Amino acid sequence: MDRELLLLGLLRRSDMHGYQLHEFIERDLATCTELKKPTAYFLLDKMTRLGWIVQHEEREGNRPPRRVYHVSAAGEAQFQQLLRTNLSQPSSTRFGGDIGLIFANSLASADVVALLEQRRVVLAADLAATQAAPAHAGSLQLVIEHRIIHLESELGWLDTVIARFTASASTE
Amino acid sequence: MDRELLLLGLLRRSDMHGYQLHEFIERDLATCTELKKPTAYFLLDKMTRLGWIVQHEEREGNRPPRRVYHVSAAGEAQFQQLLRTNLSQPSSTRFGGDIGLIFANSLASADVVALLEQRRVVLAADLAATQAAPAHAGSLQLVIEHRIIHLESELGWLDTVIARFTASASTE
DNA sequence: TTTTCCATGTAACTCGTTACATGATTTC
DNA sequence: GAAATCATGTAACGAGTTACATGGAAAA
Numbered sequence: 001m002d003r004e005l006l007l008l009g010l011l012r013r014s015d016m017h018g019y020q021l022h023e024f025i026e027r028d029l030a031t032c033t034e035l036k037k038p039t040a041y042f043l044l045d046k047m048t049r050l051g052w053i054v055q056h057e058e059r060e061g062n063r064p065p066r067r068v069y070h071v072s073a074a075g076e077a078q079f080q081q082l083l084r085t086n087l088s089q090p091s092s093t094r095f096g097g098d099i100g101l102i103f104a105n106s107l108a109s110a111d112v113v114a115l116l117e118q119r120r121v122v123l124a125a126d127l128a129a130t131q132a133a134p135a136h137a138g139s140l141q142l143v144i145e146h147r148i149i150h151l152e153s154e155l156g157w158l159d160t161v162i163a164r165f166t167a168s169a170s171t172e
Numbered sequence: 173m174d175r176e177l178l179l180l181g182l183l184r185r186s187d188m189h190g191y192q193l194h195e196f197i198e199r200d201l202a203t204c205t206e207l208k209k210p211t212a213y214f215l216l217d218k219m220t221r222l223g224w225i226v227q228h229e230e231r232e233g234n235r236p237p238r239r240v241y242h243v244s245a246a247g248e249a250q251f252q253q254l255l256r257t258n259l260s261q262p263s264s265t266r267f268g269g270d271i272g273l274i275f276a277n278s279l280a281s282a283d284v285v286a287l288l289e290q291r292r293v294v295l296a297a298d299l300a301a302t303q304a305a306p307a308h309a310g311s312l313q314l315v316i317e318h319r320i321i322h323l324e325s326e327l328g329w330l331d332t333v334i335a336r337f338t339a340s341a342s343t344e
Numbered sequence: 345t346t347t348t349c350c351a352t353g354t355a356a357c358t359c360g361t362t363a364c365a366t367g368a369t370t371t372c
Numbered sequence: 373g374a375a376a377t378c379a380t381g382t383a384a385c386g387a388g389t390t391a392c393a394t395g396g397a398a399a400a
Contacts, residue, residue, distance in 0.1 A: 002268040003359095009275040019379050032270055039360060041381060063368060064379045083279065086272030087287035090295045093265055093322065096174040098204055098315045100258030103181040105311055107255065115259035123262045139277055143270045146329055150265065153325035157318055175387095191351050211388060213353060235396060236351045 003035060003043055004052075005082040008075055011053060017066040018044050031130060032143045044069060052078050101161070109169035116162050123158060127151040175207060175215055176224075177254040180247055183225060189238040190216055203302060204315045216241060224250050273333070281341035288334045295330060299323040 006029075010021060022040045025033065044067075047053045052075030059065040071079065097119070104112045130147050178201075182193060194212045197205065216239075219225045224247035231237040243251065269291070276284045302319050 002271050005275070006271050009271070009278070012275075012278070017379080018381090023378095029274075032274070033266060033268075036361060038362085038381080042360085064366090066379070079275075079278075083272050083275055084287055086269060087276065087284065088290040089269070090291050090298070090326070091267055091269035093267075094205060095263055095265075095315075095318060095322075096205075097258060097261070097263035098318055099174050099178050099181070100255050101314050101318075102201075102204070102311050103177070103184075103251075103255055104259065104314075106181075106184070106251075112259060115256055118260040119262050126262070139274050142273050142333060143267075146267060146270055146273075149325060149329045150267075150322075153321060154262070157321045161314060189351080190353090195350095208389060210353075210390085214388085236394090238351070 001082050002033070002086065003039070004047060005079065005086055006033065006035070007040070007043055007047065008052065008071060008079040008082065011069050011071050012076070012079060015068050015070045017058075017068045019066075029140075031133060031147055032140070047075070051075070104165070109165045109172055112165045113162055113169055116158065116165065120155070120158055120162065123151065123155055127155060173254055174205070174258065175211070176219060177251065177258055178205065178207070179212070179215055179219065180224065180243060180251040180254065183241050183243050184248070184251060187240050187242045189230075189240045191238075201312075203305060203319055204312070219247070223247070276337070281337045281344055284337045285334055285341055288330060288337065292327070292330050292334065295323065295327055299327060 006025070007021060010016065010024065016024070018037075018041050021044075022035060022037050025035045025040075044053070044055075048055055048069070051072060053069045054072050055067045055069050057065045058068050107115075127148065130144060130151060133144055135141060136144060178197070179193060182188065182196065188196070190209075190213050193216075194207060194209050197207045197212075216225070216227075220227055220241070223244060225241045226244050227239045227241050229237045230240050279287075299320065302316060302323060305316055307313060308316060
């Protein structure tokens with residue numbers, strides 16, 4: 001329901017058509033989430049069927065008509081509901097990268113260290129890029145800070161793991 | 173490919189049948205990942221078709237026959253490949269819970285604080301449960317520590333967010 | 345004797361992605 | 373005249389889940 005919340009929230013600010021929504025999300029919200037074009041169009045159709053949004057066509061000359069969406073009263077109620085649920089529940093995170101760690105003892109510790117160093121490089125680059133992002137307006141800044149804090153925590157943890165495997169490599 | 177790595181890694185230690193794998197993952201690896209029964213059976217079929225594992229039936233009396241799986245040479249190569257990829261690449265994390273935050277200014281700050289406090293309770297309970305988990309053998313301990321560090325980081329961040337909305341609630 | 349456990353699976357569905365298809369318009 | 377941009381979608385696929393179906397054995 002997070003995507004639906006996102007679309008409702010954006011449409012509540014101003015009416016938009018699918019292309020516009022997709023573009024905004026890919027450009028301005030990339031640090032936070034992503035939403036492919038077909039998914040956007042599909043969800044807009046679905047939400048129209050559910051009566052959360054209403055669509056009206058705008059046509060300019062001979063161009064393909066724009067379907068501009070507007071949040072209905074039912075959609076506004078739904079938005080409030082989804083927002084409250086989203087805020088009150090932590091999103092469960094699973095670390096797929098931990099599965100490899102379970103089996104790290106299948107490799108020589110030196111190999112594990114080399115591989116984790118590679119992971120570290122990518123992670124550090126991600127952190128640097130996020131930190132370099134220009135200060136964003138309002139609550140979006142919170143999201144960027146969240147990402148930075150998370151990446152810093154990941155880096156710190158990764159360093160302790162690397163240190164351990166480095167230590168055991170020296171005794172092998 | 174994380175689930176495939178998981179199954180290969182477990183089967184590499186000892187041959188098992190589907191039910192056994194599913195049970196082990198749900199019971200002993202619950203902190204780290206989950207794998208539903210149909211998914212397990214589906215993946216085992218797929219990996220058999222790919223030649224990564226081979227199956228042989230064991231029957232005991234009148235009970236349903238067990239399909240016991242064993243990692244083939246090709247499967248072992250695949251395991252090495254998947255393991256190296258997994259270790260060398262950070263897993264990208266998306267925080268669905270941040271989408272609500274983008275629209276938090278649609279609510280009164282006091283409401284946001286109340287909702288985030290709820291989130292905090294759940295998060296804190298999760299952390300307590302993870303900390304209370306008995307020390308696990310070997311590299312699984314790493315995974316539990318990862319989870320603890322992550323949850324602590326999340327809690328810390330959540331507290332700063334709550335503090336900000338508390339501050340702005342007092343000036344509304 | 346009814347429930348739980350062992351052990352297998354199928355069917356239907358949701359969610360999301362990639363790749364493909366269309367056609368006008370503006371920019372180089 | 374070619375390429376990028378605007379604007380819409382469909383079709384096919386993949387991953388994973390829930391709910392359902394089966395049937396014997398052990399435990400309550």
